[in-house]
Every structure is written in C-alpha cells, then in structure tokens.
Amino acid sequence: MAKIRVTVWNEGRHEKSSEAVKKVYPKGIHGQIAAALKKEADIEIVKTATLDEDEEHGLSEAVLAKTDVLTWWGHMAHGDVKDAIVDRVQKHVLEGMGLIVLHSGHYSKIFRRMMGTGCGLKWREAAEMERLWVVSPSHPIVEGLGQYIELPHTEMYGELFDIPQPDELIFISWFEGGDVFRSGCCWNRGAGKVFYFRPGHETYPIYYDKNVIKVLGNACRFLARPKKTAYSLAAPHVPVSLNPIPKKD
Amino acid sequence: MAKIRVTVWNEGRHEKSSEAVKKVYPKGIHGQIAAALKKEADIEIVKTATLDEDEEHGLSEAVLAKTDVLTWWGHMAHGDVKDAIVDRVQKHVLEGMGLIVLHSGHYSKIFRRMMGTGCGLKWREAAEMERLWVVSPSHPIVEGLGQYIELPHTEMYGELFDIPQPDELIFISWFEGGDVFRSGCCWNRGAGKVFYFRPGHETYPIYYDKNVIKVLGNACRFLARPKKTAYSLAAPHVPVSLNPIPKKD
Amino acid sequence: MAKIRVTVWNEGRHEKSSEAVKKVYPKGIHGQIAAALKKEADIEIVKTATLDEDEEHGLSEAVLAKTDVLTWWGHMAHGDVKDAIVDRVQKHVLEGMGLIVLHSGHYSKIFRRMMGTGCGLKWREAAEMERLWVVSPSHPIVEGLGQYIELPHTEMYGELFDIPQPDELIFISWFEGGDVFRSGCCWNRGAGKVFYFRPGHETYPIYYDKNVIKVLGNACRFLARPKKTAYSLAAPHVPVSLNPIPKKD
Amino acid sequence: MAKIRVTVWNEGRHEKSSEAVKKVYPKGIHGQIAAALKKEADIEIVKTATLDEDEEHGLSEAVLAKTDVLTWWGHMAHGDVKDAIVDRVQKHVLEGMGLIVLHSGHYSKIFRRMMGTGCGLKWREAAEMERLWVVSPSHPIVEGLGQYIELPHTEMYGELFDIPQPDELIFISWFEGGDVFRSGCCWNRGAGKVFYFRPGHETYPIYYDKNVIKVLGNACRFLARPKKTAYSLAAPHVPVSLNPIPKKD
Numbered sequence: 003m004a005k006i007r008v009t010v011w012n013e014g015r016h017e018k019s020s021e022a023v024k025k026v027y028p029k030g031i032h033g034q035i036a037a038a039l040k041k042e043a044d045i046e047i048v049k050t051a052t053l054d055e056d057e058e059h060g061l062s063e064a065v066l067a068k069t070d071v072l073t074w075w076g077h078m079a080h081g082d083v084k085d086a087i088v089d090r091v092q093k094h095v096l097e098g099m100g101l102i103v104l105h106s107g108h109y110s111k112i113f114r115r116m117m118g119t120g121c122g123l124k125w126r127e128a129a130e131m132e133r134l135w136v137v138s139p140s141h142p143i144v145e146g147l148g149q150y151i152e153l154p155h156t157e158m159y160g161e162l163f164d165i166p167q168p169d170e171l172i173f174i175s176w177f178e179g180g181d182v183f184r185s186g187c188c189w190n191r192g193a194g195k196v197f198y199f200r201p202g203h204e205t206y207p208i209y210y211d212k213n214v215i216k217v218l219g220n221a222c223r224f225l226a227r228p229k230k231t232a233y234s235l236a237a238p239h240v241p242v243s244l245n246p247i248p249k250k251d
Numbered sequence: 252m253a254k255i256r257v258t259v260w261n262e263g264r265h266e267k268s269s270e271a272v273k274k275v276y277p278k279g280i281h282g283q284i285a286a287a288l289k290k291e292a293d294i295e296i297v298k299t300a301t302l303d304e305d306e307e308h309g310l311s312e313a314v315l316a317k318t319d320v321l322t323w324w325g326h327m328a329h330g331d332v333k334d335a336i337v338d339r340v341q342k343h344v345l346e347g348m349g350l351i352v353l354h355s356g357h358y359s360k361i362f363r364r365m366m367g368t369g370c371g372l373k374w375r376e377a378a379e380m381e382r383l384w385v386v387s388p389s390h391p392i393v394e395g396l397g398q399y400i401e402l403p404h405t406e407m408y409g410e411l412f413d414i415p416q417p418d419e420l421i422f423i424s425w426f427e428g429g430d431v432f433r434s435g436c437c438w439n440r441g442a443g444k445v446f447y448f449r450p451g452h453e454t455y456p457i458y459y460d461k462n463v464i465k466v467l468g469n470a471c472r473f474l475a476r477p478k479k480t481a482y483s484l485a486a487p488h489v490p491v492s493l494n495p496i497p498k499k500d
Numbered sequence: 501m502a503k504i505r506v507t508v509w510n511e512g513r514h515e516k517s518s519e520a521v522k523k524v525y526p527k528g529i530h531g532q533i534a535a536a537l538k539k540e541a542d543i544e545i546v547k548t549a550t551l552d553e554d555e556e557h558g559l560s561e562a563v564l565a566k567t568d569v570l571t572w573w574g575h576m577a578h579g580d581v582k583d584a585i586v587d588r589v590q591k592h593v594l595e596g597m598g599l600i601v602l603h604s605g606h607y608s609k610i611f612r613r614m615m616g617t618g619c620g621l622k623w624r625e626a627a628e629m630e631r632l633w634v635v636s637p638s639h640p641i642v643e644g645l646g647q648y649i650e651l652p653h654t655e656m657y658g659e660l661f662d663i664p665q666p667d668e669l670i671f672i673s674w675f676e677g678g679d680v681f682r683s684g685c686c687w688n689r690g691a692g693k694v695f696y697f698r699p700g701h702e703t704y705p706i707y708y709d710k711n712v713i714k715v716l717g718n719a720c721r722f723l724a725r726p727k728k729t730a731y732s733l734a735a736p737h738v739p740v741s742l743n744p745i746p747k748k749d
Numbered sequence: 750m751a752k753i754r755v756t757v758w759n760e761g762r763h764e765k766s767s768e769a770v771k772k773v774y775p776k777g778i779h780g781q782i783a784a785a786l787k788k789e790a791d792i793e794i795v796k797t798a799t800l801d802e803d804e805e806h807g808l809s810e811a812v813l814a815k816t817d818v819l820t821w822w823g824h825m826a827h828g829d830v831k832d833a834i835v836d837r838v839q840k841h842v843l844e845g846m847g848l849i850v851l852h853s854g855h856y857s858k859i860f861r862r863m864m865g866t867g868c869g870l871k872w873r874e875a876a877e878m879e880r881l882w883v884v885s886p887s888h889p890i891v892e893g894l895g896q897y898i899e900l901p902h903t904e905m906y907g908e909l910f911d912i913p914q915p916d917e918l919i920f921i922s923w924f925e926g927g928d929v930f931r932s933g934c935c936w937n938r939g940a941g942k943v944f945y946f947r948p949g950h951e952t953y954p955i956y957y958d959k960n961v962i963k964v965l966g967n968a969c970r971f972l973a974r975p976k977k978t979a980y981s982l983a984a985p986h987v988p989v990s991l992n993p994i995p996k997k998d
Contacts, residue, residue, distance in 0.1 A: 092865075116865040117865055118862060118865045135658075136660070138665075139441075139442050140347055145477065145479070161634075161635050161647075162634065162637055162647070164939055166937065169419075170665070174659065176678055190387075191865055192866050192867060192911055228389045228394065364616060368594060368690050384908045384928070384929050386910075398909070410883075410884050411884060413690055416688060416917070425927055425929045430882070439664065441617050636937070640975075688885075691887035
C-alpha cells in the first residue's frame with residue numbers, strides 16, 4: 003500500500019534567534035516532527051519546509067501536489083507568509099490535502115483562512131500541567147490512547163477559542179490554572195480536512211512526547227488526501243446543461 | 252489484515268408471503284446483500300439472520316460479539332422485534348459495532364432507539380426515478396462513485412424525515428415527483444456509528460445495483476468496530492476517586 | 501405577549517428521606533426552581549410535578565399540552581418513572597416542547613430516550629470548585645453572563661459523557677480535581693429542543709446561585725415550544741399521493 | 750422594543766446596464782428588498798448601499814456599527830469589492846452582526862471569507878420550477894411557512910455546493926431538471942451568524958414572492974446582533990495572568 007506523504011512546515015525563526023529554542027530543538031521543530039513521523043511504517047516525509055528557505059517558503063506547487071498531509075507550525079512571523087502561498091495551500095486542502103495546524107499556528111493566515119473566524123484565544127506561560135481528555139472515544143485520531151494525555155509543563159491556551167464549532171471535537175484540555183480549551187478539533191473543508199492540535203511550544207519539549215506523536219501519526223492517517231473524489235473542486239463553479247431525465251419505460 | 256465481519260439481518264417476512272418478492276429475491280433480501288458483500292476482498296459474512304429463525308432473531312450475544320457491522324432491513328413486522336434484542340444491539344453499537352439501517356428500516360425499533368426521534372417520513376410507490384446526489388465528496392462512503400447514483404424506478408421517500416440532523420450528510424435524493432430526501436446520513440453514537448441508507452425495497456431490485464452495493468461495502472469499511480477504544484462504554488457510569496494532580500517540580 | 505409556560509418536574513424522593521436535603525431545599529428542589537423562575541417577567545409556572553404525586557407523576561396529557569418547557573430533575577428513582585410517561589414526554593418534545601435536563605437527570609429514562617446513548621459519566625463528591633466556561637459567546641442561553649460561571653463547591657462530573665455530540669456546545673466545565681465536562685449542551689429533536697445543564701445537586705445549594713438561575717431562565721426562552729411548525733410531527737409517517745408538478749407555461 | 754436595524758447591500762451593476770433588469774427591479778434589487786422588509790413592524794432599514802455609491806461601497810464603519818443584519822446581493826462584480834471592506838464586514842460579523850447572503854452572493858468575497866471554502870456550485874438558466882423543502886420544521890427562519898416554498902421559474906443551482914457542512918440545514922431545493930441544492934444554510938461565526946438563502950436572480954421577480962420575503966424577515970430576527978455577548982471578539986488574542994483559584998474554606 004502506498005505510504006502517506008507528509009510535508010512538515012515550520013516557520014523556523016525561533017530556532018535562528020534563540021539559544022533556548024535551539025537547545026530543545028537542535029534540528030528545528032520541523033526536524034523533530036519529521037524524525038518522529040518517519041518512524042511510522044506507513045508514513046513517508048516528502049520534505050520539511052520553512053518560511054525562509056526560498057521564495058515559496060518551500061511550498062511549491064510541485065511539493066504540494068505530492069503531499070497528502072501538510073503540518074503547520076508558526077508563531078512569530080505569521081505576517082511574513084505570502085498570500086499567494088496561502089491561496090495555494092487552501093486550494094490543495096479543498097482538493098483533498100489534509101492540513102494539521104499545531105499550537106501557535108492557530109493564528110496563522112492559513113488557519114484563519116480555512117476557518118473564517120479570528121482564531122484568537124487566551125494564553126499564559128506558567129508551565130502548567132495539562133490534561134487532554136478524549137471526548138470522541140473511537141475516533142481514529144485517538145487510536146491507542148488512554149482516557150487522556152497528560153503533559154507536565156505547558157503554555158496554557160484558554161477559551162474563548164474563536165473558531166467555528168468543530169465538526170468533530172476530539173480533545174478538551176484541563177489546565178492547572180483554571181482554564182479549559184478545545185484542543186483537538188476537526189473540520190471538513192471541500193474534499194479535505196483540517197485538524198487543529200494544541201500541544202506544542204518552542205521551548206517546552208512537547209514534540210518528544212510519545213502520545214503527542216501518536217496523535218500526529220493517527221491524524222496523518224485520518225486526514226490523508228483521498229485517491230479520487232466524486233467531485234473535482236479545482237473548477238468548482240460550473241455551468242451545466244439540462245440533465246436529461248430518462249423517460250419512464 | 253483481519254476482514255470486516257458483517258452480519259446481515261432481514262425481517263424476512265415479505266419473502267414468505269409474497270410471490271412477487273420471492274421472484275426478485277429468491278434467497279431473501281439478506282441472501283442477496285450477503286452474496287454481494289461477500290465478493291469484497293476485505294469483508295466476511297458472519298451470518299445472515301432473520302426475525303423468525305430463533306428466539307433471538309438470530310442475534311445472540313455470541314453473534315454480535317463477533318460482528319463488526321450489522322445491516323438491518325425490516326418493514327412489515329417492526330413491532331415483532333423483541334425489546335431485549337433491541338437493547339442488545341444498542342449496547343453493541345455504543346461499544347463500537349457499526350449499524351447500517353436500510354430503506355424501510357427507518358421505522359425499526361433499533362433505528363428509533365438510536366435516534367431518539369420518530370423517524371417518520373413521506374412515501375409513495377410510483378416507480379419514480381431517483382438521483383442520489385453526493386454532497387460529501389471525499390467521504391469514504393462515496394469512494395469510487397461519480398457525482399450521483401441514479402436508480403430508474405424506486406419507491407419515493409420524502410421530507411420531512413424526522414431524524415436528528417446527521418453528523419455527516421452524504422447523499423440527498425431527487426425524485427421525479429417533486430420530492431427530496433436526506434438519503435445517506437451518518438451519526439456517531441457512543442463508540443459506534445449509525446449509517447442510514449435509503450435505497451431498497453422488497454420488489455424493486457435495488458440491491459442488485461452495483462453502485463448501491465459499492466456504498467454498502469464502503470459503509471462496512473467506514474463503520475467497522477474499532478479494535479480498541481479509549482473508553483469502555485460497557486460500564487459507563489463510573490464513580491471515580493480524586494485524580495491526583497502531580498505537584499510542580 | 502403570552503408568557504412561557506414552564507412545568508418543573510422533580511423526582512422528589514431525596515427530600516422525603518434526607519434531613520440534609522430538606523434543610524437545603526425545604527420546599528423541594530422543584531419548589532426552589534419554580535420560585536426562582538416565577539420571578540422572571542415572561543415566565544409562568546404551569547405547575548410543579550413530582551414522581552409520587554399521582555399515577556402519571558403529575559405529567560398528564562393535559563399538563564403537557566399546556567407546557568412550553570419541561571425541566572427534569574431526578575436521581576435515585578429513574579427506574580420508577582413509567583415508560584408510558586416517558587413516551588408521552590418524548591412525543592411532546594418531538595412536537596415542539598422544550599426539555600431541560602438537570603444534573604443527575606443525565607441518567608433519566610427520558611434523557612437516554614432522547615439521546616439514544618447510555619448517558620453515563622464519571623462523578624466524584626469532593627466539594628470541588630467548578631468553573632463553567634462559555635464557549636458559545638452569543639448564544640441566547642448565555643445572555644447576561646460573563647466569560648464563566650463559578651461555583652465554589654460542587655459534585656464533579658467528568659468525561660467521557662456518553663452523549664451524541666451536541667448540536668451546540670455552550671459550556672465546558674473545569675474542576676479542581678483535574679476533570680472537564682461538557683456542561684451545557686443543546687440538541688434538536690423533531691420540532692423540539694433538549695438542553696442538558698450540569699449544575700445541581702441535592703445538598704449543594706446550586707439552585708440558589710443567580711447565574712445558574714439566569715441560565716435556566718434564558719434556556720426557557722430559547723427552548724419554548726414554537727407556536728406553529730411547518731410540519732406536524734404527531735403523525736409523522738405519511739403516505740402521499742403524487743405532488744402535481746405544474747407544467748411550464 | 751428596539752427595532753432590528755437592517756442594511757441592504759446590492760452590487761447594483763446589472764440595474765445600470767440591462768433594461769431587462771431595470772424592468773423587473775426599477776428601484777434596484779436593493780430597493781425592492783428594502784421596501785419589502787420595511788413593512789415588517791419590528792424591522793427598520795438603516796440604508797440601502799451599493800458598490801459604486803462611494804469609496805466604501807456604502808459600508809462605512811459608522812453604517813456597520815449601527816447595523817444588526819446586513820443582506821448581500823452581488824453577481825457580476827465580486828472582484829471589485831475592496832478587501833478592506835470585506836475585512837470590515839467580517840469583523841462586524843465576528844462581533845455579532847448577522848449576514849444574509851443571497852443567491853449569486855455565494856461567490857462573493859465576504860461569503861468565501863466566512864466559509865473558508867470555494868463556494869462554487871452548478872447552475873443553469875432554464876426557468877425551472879423550484880420547490881424548497883423545509884427540513885428544520887421549527888426553526889425560527891421558517892416560521893409561518895408550510896412544508897415547502899414553490900417558485901415557478903428560477904435559475905437552477907445544483908450540488909456540489911462547496912461549503913462547510915452547515916450548522917443548521919433549513920431548506921433543500923428540488924429542481925425540475927433533476928438537481929437538488931442546500932438552499933437555506935446557517936453557520937455560527939464568532940458572535941455572529943451567516944445565513945445563505947438561494948432564491949433570487951436579476952430578472953426572475955423572486956424578491957416579490959411573499960414566502961421569500963417572509964424568510965428574509967424571519968432571518969433578520971434570527972440573525973440580529975445580540976445586545977451584549979459574554980466575550981468581546983474585537984480583541985480576541987489575549988494574554989492572561991493566572992486566574993486565582995479560590996482556596997477551599
């Protein structure tokens with residue numbers, strides 16, 4: 003069976019400017035996510051891509067055309083992502099490519115584009131314990147997990163999370179400091195799917211957690227671009243002639 | 252990979268009393284559905300089961316325990332299905348077994364139980380042409396279909412269909428006589444899924460149509476009981492002691 | 501404008517057998533809820549009704565026919581509610597009557613009937629602080645609230661709550677002990693609506709909290725039986741003759 | 750009670766260039782919609798606004814600030830709407846303003862912005878009969894309607910309509926030529942709501958139909974900006990300090 007082709011995108015700016023970040027993620031956040039996913043037997047990494055690697059942020063049409071799932075991490079430079087690349091990623095999602103948006107990617111242009119809302123939230127850096135409760139117990143994304151994932155030290159994200167109500171709500175987080183958050187959310191968009199997954203940060207070593215990685219692998223399987231869809235959404239606005247209605251015999 | 256274990260249930264009364272039905276379905280509606288699904292490489296038929304075959308309508312605990320997906324066709328004898336068997340089927344769905352409800356099964360005890368609504372609809376037998384439009388173009392249930400399925404002669408079912416709004420609406424039917432119908436609908440219930448699929452009738456040869464069979468096969472794949480879920484729903488009401496909150500380091 | 505006609509139902513058994521409960525709710529849980537709602541200018545209380553008051557648990561056809569919203573509190577005697585009364589309440593909901601299910605009512609026959617699932621959950625009596633976060637900021641049910649409701653001492657209810665994903669998720673609770681819960685959930689059923697609202701207990705004085713009462717009043721407004729619906733769901737299964745399609749001019 | 754303040758927006762280009770359109774809508778499509786809504790006792794028209802009336806297409810910040818519901822009709826000049834105005838309208842919707850998108854407005858920048866999808870569809874001009882079936886029988890938007898609305902001659906819109914699955918599906922259309930369409934759809938976005946309503950055209954006299962107008966009036970009531978929401982979404986991305994958790998007594 004063909005492997006799921008995953009492209010791992012990372013803004014990659016923190017890694018350049020901060021020793022603390024470099025220490026946690028010496029090969030970049032993208033490097034760690036790609037290395038972890040590569041261990042899954044049914045996943046292959048098309049490439050890692052970063053904001054500054056070339057004029058297209060590493061996301062040429064050719065790359066996206068062979069990508070089944072794109073993961074997105076960004077934080078300090080959302081505004082530097084070119085609108086033309088956002089348009090291109092959106093087009094691929096509508097045609098079936100899966101999009102996994104991670105942590106501070108909630109405020110990226112592409113996530114806001116796919117949602118239609120502001121995508122704001124509350125946040126606090128206090129190294130709080132987080133417990134992500136599973137509320138969709140048989141969803142493919144939680145396969146192999148227990149009732150919750152626990153992360154000892156995290157940046158808190160709190161409600162109100164300004165998103166459309168998810169088609170499927172999968173995780174709700176509890177934070178030590180008194181907040182809750184819809185931490186795992188799926189939406190259908192065109193022939194594709196979007197999954198927002200909260201865990202992650204540039205200095206907490208979240209992407210080394212085996213349950214977080216398990217969710218990412220499961221999500222790649224669940225969001226993988228379908229081989230063929232009943233409709234092409236590439237040319238969605240179609241004038242049609244009268245469908246002949248067969249006459250009764 | 253283990254095959255999907257499907258049990259095909261049929262009321263089986265029309266076939267006893269009507270020559271017309273026997274002519275279309277000489278081995279019963281269940282016989283035809285089972286024969287068609289058996290041709291799929293990844294599906295095995297646990298058994299066919301009928302209302303009158305034994306005290307448990309062929310649906311013993313042992314049978315359901317090894318069933319990943321149960322298909323349900325009934326029409327003239329919904330009231331003869333024992334409540335204890337309905338309880339048992341519901342329990343298995345909540346624990347993960349898929350349930351495919353076909354055509355006049357909309358009025359079965361088990362479907363009404365899973366929905367919480369009356370599940371009524373309009374109907375008319377006028378051999379109308381039906382076109383089932385796909386409105387969820389990349390859903391696994393429509394894999395391999397075109398933009399619609401066309402059936403030349405069907406019993407009409409029309410709105411209002413008294414169901415909860417589906418979690419995923421997959422087909423909308425157009426009927427020659429001026430009606431529409433939500434013909435393919437998915438709901439999550441506990442760890443399991445329910446799929447209602449409208450096509451079918453005791454005298455129109457609907458279950459010989461290759462696209463209808465394709466949908467049934469796809470639905471078996473989509474609804475198959477997950478291997479393990481994050482929660483057991485068999486004992487859902489659980490007193491718990493205080494979860495220890497790990498202290499900060 | 502006609503007032504919203506509310507019937508407040510309470511099992512009423514704890515109040516008979518426990519001095520502690522009598523002390524908190526001297527006129528019964530129903531008495532307190534009715535007294536609080538009666539203060540709203542646009543609400544009238546049809547009656548309070550209890551399990552043991554008569555053969556029909558106080559819920560005759562005549563009472564329900566003039567009820568726009570029914571509130572339901574039960575806990576220790578769910579099994580004593582007659583199936584015929586459950587059938588009757590369900591019929592009225594499908595025809596448009598609002599149903600507000602409170603706290604331990606999650607395990608009542610009528611709530612399980614409307615949901616189709618087991619409706620189990622986790623629970624713990626440890627007088628924990630609860631914070632109910634609003635996640636649907638402009639919903640009529642939260643009108644007049646701030647970002648959350650805080651209750652200093654509550655019985656904890658935790659996920660997994662075995663319900664169908666709500667049509668509208670309105671509150672998510674945070675509990676001191678590390679749990680979260682979908683505490684305010686709306687579902688459409690037929691022409692009616694069901695609202696589950698978690699707060700409440702027989703000994704914590706929850707129904708004296710002004711924000712809890714505000715939510716109950718808002719919910720009565722939001723769930724009130726519509727004057728006339730486009731369909732009658734009383735006779736839902738309807739054979740229809742061919743709709744004439746007007747000929748083109 | 751304060752009236753609902755409605756602003757009626759129309760591209761207004763067809764009316765300039767086509768005698769046929771001028772004949773059907775001598776005061777513009779906006780003029781007719783505003784005239785019809787003005788007759789409702791609880792609605793006031795803030796203003797009608799058109800693409801070419803000024804630099805801001807008639808939609809200044811001051812106008813939107815006093816608008817509870819904005820209706821949008823556009824067709825031939827979607828690309829001429831300035832992005833800054835689209836940003837402004839989106840901001841107001843997220844803060845609570847209702848947005849009613851009509852007919853060919855499906856392809857407007859603002860609708861695509863709110864949806865995140867391509868919003869394409871099939872279409873055919875063959876003066877077909879359309880029957881809009883109500884599938885949400887007690888929704889406020891269908892108050893006062895029967896089971897369906899019938900329009901004798903319409904432009905056909907057919908599936909696949911490239912939208913996110915609606916939060917509430919209210920109408921499904923049947924067309925003479927064999928197509929169906931999700932013709933009345935509601936989505937929640939931030940503190941606001943979006944309603945797409947299919948009927949309308951520049952030469953068919955759809956906005957003179959009393960049932961179409963009834964739906965528009967109902968929709969204005971349902972989508973009206975709430976007086977106060979539990980959250981301000983104007984500044985959605987908020988760093989917060991640690992919420993103090995009250996200590997147990």
